[in-house]
Amino acid sequence: MNLSTDVADRIGQARCAPDAATDLPWTSFAEFFRSRFYDPRLVTRNFLTYCDDDRRLRHTYRYAEFGTLVEQTAERLHAEFGLRRGDRLATLLFNHDLTLLFYFAAWTLGLTVVPLNIEEPTDKKRYILEHSEAAAALCWQTGYEELTDLQRDLPNLRNVIAVGDGGIIERQGAGLKRSRSHRASTTGGAPGCRLEDPALIIYTSGTTGPPKGVVLTVANLLADADAIADWHGFGLTDRLMGVLPIHHVNGIVVTAVTPLYCRGSLVLNRKFKSASFWQRIHEEAVTCVSVVPTLLEFLLEADEDITPYKLDRFGGVICGAGPLLKETAVRFEERFGVPIRHGYGLSETTCYSCFLPNDLTPEEHRRWLTGYEFPSIGLAIRHNMMSILDEGGKPLPEGTRGEICIRGRTVCAGYFKRDDANAAAFQWGWFRSGDEGFHLLDERGRPYFFISGRLKELIIRGGVNVSPLEIDEALKSHPAVKFAMALPFENRYYGEEIAAYVVPMNPAAPPSEADLLTHCRVKLPFFKQPKVILFGEDIPYTSTGKPKRLELKGRLAERLAPYRDRQFYDPRHGTQRGTP
Template sequence: MSPSTAVDERIARARELSGEPSSLPWQSFAEFYRARVYDPDLIKRTFLTYYDDERQVRRSYTYGEFNALVQRVAAFLHDRLGLVRGDRLATILSNHDITVMVYFAAWTLGLAVVPINAEEAPEKKRYILEHSEASAVLCWEGSFEELKQLQGELPALRHVVALEDATEHGSFTIAEHAGLDGASRHVQSLPPHLLDEALIVYTSGTTGPPKGVVLTAENLLIDADAIGQWHRFGPQDRLMCVLPIHHVNGIVVTLVTPFYCKGTAVLNRKFKTGLFWKRLHEEQVTCVSVVPTLLEFLLEANEDLTPYHLHPFGGFICGAGPLLKDTAARFEDRFGFPIRHGYGLSETTCYSCFLPNDLTPEEHRRWLTAYEFPSIGVPLRHNLMTILDQSGAALPELARGEICIKGGTVCVGYFKRPDANEAAFKWGWFRSGDEGYFVKDEQGRPFFFISGRLKELIIRGGVNISPLEIDEVLKGHPGVKFAMAVPFEHRFYGEEIAAYVVPAEGQSGLTPKMLEEFCRPRLPFWKRPKVILFGQEVPYTSTGKPKRLELKAKLASELARYRDLRFKDVA
């Protein structure tokens, strides 16, 4: 397929899903980017402030300074690595100022960034690098040898480059490299387009390997436009990022959106409860994006806010995981800041809907707590949302069905997965896999609710986890006949992970501790079961499919006693 044909197909698919031509005034991300960094009113205004508390680092960049470094990174990617428009650049980095510069440099060149969580297992990193056909990967020094060994097995991966983590202000330093020959590739390239691939984000699936969600430059800018317009963000706003920027929430809400709105991003290496309110005070933050887990951590810390000047702070954007009504009410009552609850997926770039900001305090509380679930709000502009039944027919108010979305933020599909695309984009809508319904207010606006998940993903602290991965690890123990991971409602993470295990014959001495030790080297802590229950029944359907949702419901009452416990990774 020629590059022009590929672009034409992406444009046609995106227009089919959005139903309208692009409303953006730029032809490419590079054109949009130049409109910001060369704006005389912005050159000396701060765009990015970065904190690494463990190293006691604070670095700040004006739009002009940020651009100078982005240009250096772009020159390295193009001139030294030979990356050209349409190539894919994988990153195994962390929340860091250099990571932000790499993203923006890649997008100005028309490259697609493939962000990978550094904590993922080696086999998953290998799968993503191979499946995405990444031409290069950037990592920290500690990951270099691991990735260098993988390079020989991945023919598309031409470069492995390690960056120095302790980069000083104004520098971009290469620690180590593999296959760095300094030769540019002479590849004919079409002019940049908004439909260039910008992100390929791999999400856990309920069946099979992870799927790569393809987001275009237009997707990123359309969602930033919608989020900025909804919350009325502008040059005076300072958005703080405490979420990982290998996920769309951290990337779109607190990096791309403030840049789009000519504001400031305050990036934290990690979320730290003890520094959170102090940082809002010191940086005069106006909004921060969180997941429900972080609200629980802040409630538990119960810090006295009287020493801080927080008048600029307008509240929390919150989504990416189940928000409990109790959490929302207790948090707002304790701290007095509104929770701007919303909903979206990687496949819809990030947010698709939010609670309106024009609600009175009484109305706001009603939509959060008066129904069975907190409302996720009303669709943003550029989006349409509906509830469809199993045949694709629209359902009326209060009827439960599948939440479906179309519009300018919907991805163009899954990378190299026509089977997944056929299922996900049936009926001309993106099918979320979430069950929900809507209720209209006095103005006729549809307020949506999530009532459950049709898919079986576990969402722990806003991170999607495939239960099959946990099943397979547990089943690898010689004393296990059957194992199934299920989520249970949890105060701090929205959902935590439990496992139901049927011991193999003659293995009556198998204990939870033995399985916990077995999982330790095979799964990161956040993916490990925190509760292990034993039984004798193997819950399969007559066609051989595991009855995970039925098992989840059956175990719910027994697992309820673990709802408020904090689980720690104890060696």
């Protein structure tokens, strides 16, 4: 990745470790791999259980067994397909035991994995394959023809490799641009591999323009796994369950890398299912699950009786990657008696950068989760520093809103072939998250951080910044509302006014617009209240549970256009009172 000197310096400053007390003891992923899969204490212990409810599959692997399969797979990728250190391997797969197998095999070889969501449209797949300069692509057998069609226009894509339940499917001719060559054994890892080798390029969905490829190194993955395991006290007896897609950093880092790092085990599900969630935790003796707020809503909606299950080893849910509403947090913890380990991070900071402490009293936990305008995302975990900075990069005082900025060992190595994006995101020795937030100090002087919204998603009404998350929560507190999202629309008087998109709990008996507007008048000052309510049936989320607010704004622009020249008045006063 060619970077200008200035941009490279900025990235280097943002990746400086805040402390040197916890240096990683390995020189490459292959060395880390051997420290786990060759550990005599682990060889007979369970490492992975894979469950596919739809197909009634359950596969289990001990450490020694899985480690052998990884080495055999790495050997095959190297010998049969000519893949070597520095090559990029695209994966168009889903949650499957083989997907993890290919990730670990690639990293022991020094390859960079480029995970793609199989549900992406063809043009986006083409863009990522071309932009990443992928040398090979692994895909499920049902997607093979689509990729070989794309391959004709992608000169760097030497091999398209089809995969089925039994592993790599032998195919002659199609999908292969290079004859197979037999090379030296790769046992022990490819020579020259380092911790700073790229391990992943994660393409994030851009709100404008093409997606950006976030480059994460082996050191990034291991440092974040170390921080997550340290914060939550994960160890040999922990069993983490994955229900999030492993084409995304949350699924990869929390589901795959952290259990291996802490010498524990993992339960990987083909997909999230409310109907089997609690039973699986019971049957597999799971100790922690990583979720997003959307899944908490699904579990609350399912409202399963969990009293028949033995959940004494279950320590709670790690939750982040999307806005958590206070009302959702209270309902979930009270309904199921399970603590929410709330945190925050981005693909650009590997995964998690902060969490609420786990040693808080129940009263302290509830206060930080629900006692302020937004749920706290907690304290910075090790290998990270966090700060709230103004537009000039200066630290802001307690309670003042600014941009959440992060520096440390989990900060990515930059965006792949995007100097423009790197120059914008890396400034003042920090990574700029693009999220608005603030911090408050506890009795010990520790800064608890809060996220109040995406800076690009803030509604600017009459020059005043309004966080849509607060409006979402007010609407969601109405008993007839299943989903709600505030969004701006163009208005002649205030630049932007506020609308809301609502999915009713019962489509056959939806609440009226007047009822919802009245509900919001009790919860919000006039300048924050939605002025127009639009109803719909679909819930616009990404595959990782993040609301598509900006996409929805564009989709509804035509329906909101008639309100552009309308001035809205507070019905209690007949004026625009309440506007600061």
